Amino acid sequence: MPELSLRDRALGAYLGVAVGDALGATVEFMTASEIKAEYGVHRHMTGGGWLRLKPGQVTDDTGMCMALAGAILQSDGWDLRTAADAFVAWMASCPVDIGNTCRRGIRRYMFDGTFGTQPREDQAGNGALMRNLPVVLSTLDDENAFIERSRAQAHITHSHALSDAAILATGRLTRLLLAGGSLGECRHVLDELIAGHPQFRFEPWPGRTSGYVVDTLQTVLHALFRTDSFEALVVEVVNRGGDADTTGAIAGQLGGALYGVAGIPKAWLKQLNPAISSAIRRQTEGLLALSSRSPTPVSSPKASSAAARGALFGSDLGNLPLPTTR
Ligand code: MG
Numbered sequence: 331m332p333e334l335s336l337r338d339r340a341l342g343a344y345l346g347v348a349v350g351d352a353l354g355a356t357v358e359f360m361t362a363s364e365i366k367a368e369y370g371v372h373r374h375m376t377g378g379g380w381l382r383l384k385p386g387q388v389t390d391d392t393g394m395c396m397a398l399a400g401a402i403l404q405s406d407g408w409d410l411r412t413a414a415d416a417f418v419a420w421m422a423s424c425p426v427d428i429g430n431t432c433r434r435g436i437r438r439y440m441f442d443g444t445f446g447t448q449p450r451e452d453q454a455g456n457g458a459l460m461r462n463l464p465v466v467l468s469t470l471d472d473e474n475a476f477i478e479r480s481r482a483q484a485h486i487t488h489s490h491a492l493s494d495a496a497i498l499a500t501g502r503l504t505r506l507l508l509a510g511g512s513l514g515e516c517r518h519v520l521d522e523l524i525a526g527h528p529q530f531r532f533e534p535w536p537g538r539t540s541g542y543v544v545d546t547l548q549t550v551l552h553a554l555f556r557t558d559s560f561e562a563l564v565v566e567v568v569n570r571g572g573d574a575d576t577t578g579a580i581a582g583q584l585g586g587a588l589y590g591v592a593g594i595p596k597a598w599l600k601q602l603n604p605a606i607s608s609a610i611r612r613q614t615e616g617l618l619a620l621s622s623r624s625p626t627p628v629s630s631p632k633a634s635s636a637a638a639r640g641a642l643f644g645s646d647l648g649n650l651p652l653p654t655t656r
C-alpha cells in the first residue's frame with residue numbers, strides 16, 4: 331500500500347462515514363437473505379430503502395457527525411453546550427431520520443438543560459458511536475481530551491458503559507489507523523476491549539446486526555479483519571443487513587482511516603451530494619487543525635513508530651460501570 335498522509339486517512343475516514351451511510355441506508359432493516367433476493371450483492375448507491383432516499387443521500391449517521399463537527403469548530407475546540415445545541419438544531423432541521431434514543435436525549439436537554447442521565451439499560455444503542463469521529467479528529471494527540479469529550483458528547487443521548495466502551499475502542503482504532511498503524515496492531519486495542527467487556531468478542535461472528543452497540547461493533551470488526559479493501563469491507567457489512575447504514579458508516583470510518591480517501595470507490599464519492607462532500611472536506615481540515623495545536627501532533631504515518639503508538643494506546647477503559655445485560 332502506498333504511504334498515505336494523515337490528511338488522506340482523515341478525509342477517507344470522514345467521507346467513509348458518508349458513503350457507508352449512503353450505501354447501507356438502502357438496505358437498512360432488511361435481513362441478509364432479503365438483500366440477497368432483491369439485489370444479489372448490494373454494491374451500488376441506488377438510494378431508495380425505507381426512507382425513499384435519493385442515490386447517495388446520507389442519513390442521521392452523517393448528519394449528526396456533521397452537527398458535532400460544526401459545534402467543535404464553532405467552539406474552537408470544545409464546549410459541551412455548543413455540542414448539545416448543535417444536536418437540537420440538527421433535530422429541528424427535520425432530518426430524514428432520527429433514532430428514538432437520540433430524540434429522547436435531545437428533547438431532555440431541550441426541556442431541562444441536562445447533559446445526560448445516570449447510566450440506563452435502554453441507552454446501549456449505536457447512536458452515539460456513529461457520530462464520534464469529529465471528536466477523534468480534533469483530539470489526535472490528546473488522549474485525555476479524546477476520552478472526556480467522547481464520553482461527554484455520547485452521554486447527551488446514550489449513557490451506557492457498553493456504548494462508552496465501543497466509542498473509546500472505535501476511536502482508538504481510528505487514531506491508530508490514522509497514524510499508519512496496521513490491522514495487526516489494532517488487535518491490541520480489541521484485546522483490551524474484550525478483556526473488559528467480553529460481550530464484544532467478534533470471532534466467531536454471532537450474526538446479529540441490530541442497532542445494539544455490541545451487535546454493531548461485532549459486525550464491523552469481524553468484516554474489518556476478513557477484507558482487504560475499503561469497498562470489500564463496506565459491501566460486506568451492509569449486505570449483512572440490520573442497521574446497515576450505521577454498520578456501513580462505522581466500517582467506512584475505519585476503512586477510510588486504513589485505506590485512505592483513494593481507497594473509496596470513485597463512483598460512490600461521485601454520488602454524494604457535493605454540498606455534503608465539500609462540507610466534510612472543510613470540516614476535516616478544521617478538525618485536524620485543532621489537533622495540530624497539541625504539543626506533539628500526529629502529523630504523518632511516521633507516527634506509527636513505537637513511541638507514537640504508545641501515545642495512541644490509552645488505558646482507561648477500566649473506570650466504566652459494568653452493566654452486562656442489554
Ligand atoms: Mg441512519
Ligand code: MG
Pocket residue numbers: 358573574575576
Ligand atoms: Mg441506522
